Amino acid sequence: MARRARLVAQGVAVGLVALLFLLLVWTLVTEEGGDLAESAARGDLPQAPDFTLERLDEQGELTLSSLRGQGVVLNVWASWCIPCKEEAPVLEQVWRDNRNRGLVVVGLDAKDFRRDARRFARRFDLSFPLVYDGPGDTLAGYGVTGFPETFVLDREGRVVEAFVGGVDSDEDRARLRAAVDRALET
Amino acid sequence: MRLLPAAFAAACALAVVSPSWAAEPPRAADLEAELVCPVCETTLDQSNAPVAERMKLFIRERIAAGDTEQGIKDALVREFGEGVLATPPKSGFGLLAWLLPLGGLAAGAVVVALLVLAWSRRRSTPDEPEPPLDPELERRVDEELARFES
Numbered sequence: 231m232a233r234r235a236r237l238v239a240q241g242v243a244v245g246l247v248a249l250l251f252l253l254l255v256w257t258l259v260t261e262e263g264g265d266l267a268e269s270a271a272r273g274d275l276p277q278a279p280d281f282t283l284e285r286l287d288e289q290g291e292l293t294l295s296s297l298r299g300q301g302v303v304l305n306v307w308a309s310w311c312i313p314c315k316e317e318a319p320v321l322e323q324v325w326r327d328n329r330n331r332g333l334v335v336v337g338l339d340a341k342d343f344r345r346d347a348r349r350f351a352r353r354f355d356l357s358f359p360l361v362y363d364g365p366g367d368t369l370a371g372y373g374v375t376g377f378p379e380t381f382v383l384d385r386e387g388r389v390v391e392a393f394v395g396g397v398d399s400d401e402d403r404a405r406l407r408a409a410v411d412r413a414l415e416t
Numbered sequence: 417m418r419l420l421p422a423a424f425a426a427a428c429a430l431a432v433v434s435p436s437w438a439a440e441p442p443r444a445a446d447l448e449a450e451l452v453c454p455v456c457e458t459t460l461d462q463s464n465a466p467v468a469e470r471m472k473l474f475i476r477e478r479i480a481a482g483d484t485e486q487g488i489k490d491a492l493v494r495e496f497g498e499g500v501l502a503t504p505p506k507s508g509f510g511l512l513a514w515l516l517p518l519g520g521l522a523a524g525a526v527v528v529a530l531l532v533l534a535w536s537r538r539r540s541t542p543d544e545p546e547p548p549l550d551p552e553l554e555r556r557v558d559e560e561l562a563r564f565e566s
Contacts (some may be wrong), residue, residue: 365499366454
């Protein structure tokens with residue numbers, strides 16, 4: 231009986247350790263994280279993680295991969311973020327200047343109230359597609375650590391340039407224009 | 417004076433018929449301790465992040481509008497997801513977070529009980545007789561003891 235009890239206890243302990251190990255493996259395998267900005271800066275052209283999110287500017291959803299064949303400027307923002315207010319007119323201008331060349335600007339509003347986001351869009355007269363991710367579930371896949379961040383994707387959905395922080399200086403704007411040109415060349 | 421019992425009875429009846437009259441409105445401080453800022457991931461009362469300040473304002477607006485505690489929590493979950501709750505809900509997948517520790521405790525208690533059972537059984541088995549001493553050694557021990565006692 232003592233031997234049997236010891237065997238049961240050992241079995242439970244081994245089972246628990248195996249369960250914890252499987253959890254660790256599962257976490258590592260399913261983790262989408264990665265610093266896309268760093269990878270893009272090295273010129274690796276990492277694939278942008280796909281998402282399907284509710285639209286803020288109209289009914290329905292938008293799937294990033296449905297924009298394949300067009301260049302995409304994906305801007306991660308929130309209405310409470312101060313640099314987002316400064317760069318919003320820049321992004322609207324990029325959209326208006328390049329939409330006929332096959333560029334789509336997508337605003338990804340995260341960790342925000344829908345109502346505040348819509349008010350922000352009206353205030354800055356944003357006319358490009360806006361999607362909403364209240365919990366911010368898509369951010370980890372892009373390695374987003376703060377607001378705003380902007381990713382320029384080529385026609386195959388690869389990140390050609392990333393901006394950590396606002397696109398608000400002359401230098402940033404010139405870099406963004408150059409990245410858009412590169413994205414549309416492919 | 418005779419009206420007092422009647423007034424008391426009427427008040428009791430109203431309280432029973434409309435229990436919501438007796439319910440106090442939720443307190444902002446309580447809600448702020450039970451909800452998490454989605455940016456800094458601390459409870460709202462510990463955070464002064466812009467989104468946390470906005471959420472605090474939202475809570476006060478909803479309290480002023482007469483919303484219930486659950487109504488306010490539900491509204492914030494619709495915006496920010498269930499991660500906004502400091503404690504997981506006691507239903508659906510969130511129930512697992514409450515049950516798993518209890519399951520772990522129960523499994524631990526079973527393991528401890530089995531070990532104690534095994535240990536007590538081992539203790540209760542009669543001791544095996546010790547092997548006899550070597551006669552020569554026994555004689556020397558007896559001699560030493562006799563010398564010591566004398």
